[in-house]
Amino acid sequence: MATLHVLSHSPFADSRLTSCLRLLGSKDALLLCGDATYALTQATAPLEALESRAGAFELYALQEDVHARNLTIPAWVKCVDYPEFVELSIRYDRVNTWL
Amino acid sequence: MAKSLLVISRQAPWSGLSARESLDIVLAGGAFDLPIGLLFMDDGVFQLSQTQGPAAVQQKDLTTNLKALEMFGVEDVYACGKSLAERGMFPGNLNINIKQLPQEQDISELIDRYDHVITL
Numbered sequence: 001m002a003t004l005h006v007l008s009h010s011p012f013a014d015s016r017l018t019s020c021l022r023l024l025g026s027k028d029a030l031l032l033c034g035d036a037t038y039a040l041t042q043a044t045a046p047l048e049a050l051e052s053r054a055g056a057f058e059l060y061a062l063q064e065d066v067h068a069r070n071l072t073i074p075a076w077v078k079c080v081d082y083p084e085f086v087e088l089s090i091r092y093d094r095v096n097t098w099l
Numbered sequence: 100m101a102k103s104l105l106v107i108s109r110q111a112p113w114s115g116l117s118a119r120e121s122l123d124i125v126l127a128g129g130a131f132d133l134p135i136g137l138l139f140m141d142d143g144v145f146q147l148s149q150t151q152g153p154a155a156v157q158q159k160d161l162t163t164n165l166k167a168l169e170m171f172g173v174e175d176v177y178a179c180g181k182s183l184a185e186r187g188m189f190p191g192n193l194n195i196n197i198k199q200l201p202q203e204q205d206i207s208e209l210i211d212r213y214d215h216v217i218t219l
Contacts, residue, residue, distance in 0.1 A: 003207075003210055003211070003216065015141060019109065019140065019141055022181075022203045022206075023203050023206040023207050023210070024207070025207035025210075025211065028207070093214075094210075094213070094214060094215055094216055095216075096107075096210065096216040096217075096218055097217075097218065098218045099117075099217075099218060099219050
């Protein structure tokens with residue numbers, strides 16, 4: 001039973017990412033879209049927090065939002081497009097969107 | 100068999116409509132006898148505070164709605180122990196009875212038990 005957690009808010013503005021990482025299970029995955037992709041900004045605390053957990057869960061980022069922000073993402077982060085986003089939503093037992 | 104739903108409420112009662120709306124979802128679900136659970140975490144635990152004066156900001160009292168949970172048959176009401184402790188709150192001094200989830204792992208296990216999750 002695994003959950004796909006979807007974040008779309010900037011990690012520099014609130015605690016969604018921190019809280020999400022706290023309760024993320026080992027079979028869960030995290031998808032960053034919108035301003036949440038700023039978490040992948042080099043040399044920042046959010047990226048460090050994600051890196052410290054690298055490999056412990058699947059991390060995805062929505063390609064077009066990454067490109068729009070001209071972010072260089074680490075190799076272990078999987079970039080997905082919208083059709084793949086849909087596929088992920090179906091593959092996991094449930095989707096938890098942090099509104 | 101109806102699908103089960105967990106609502107995670109993580110906003111304080113005064114920061115917009117999230118707190119009221121998450122509670123409305125749960126009460127509506129309870130009215131239709133759906134298997135529904137409610138988890139307070141982060142600033143959402145402030146909704147459980149006994150001392151609130153909503154009239155000062157021209158708002159209605161949310162604690163009345165909280166007390167309706169039991170009447171609507173919603174028994175699975177939880178709060179993140181860490182969020183409570185961080186905010187100087189304890190299970191003993193809240194406005195309703197909740198089950199405290201002390202560990203992060205308890206929360207992921209709770210989520211795993213439900214078909215759907217809504218986080219507001």
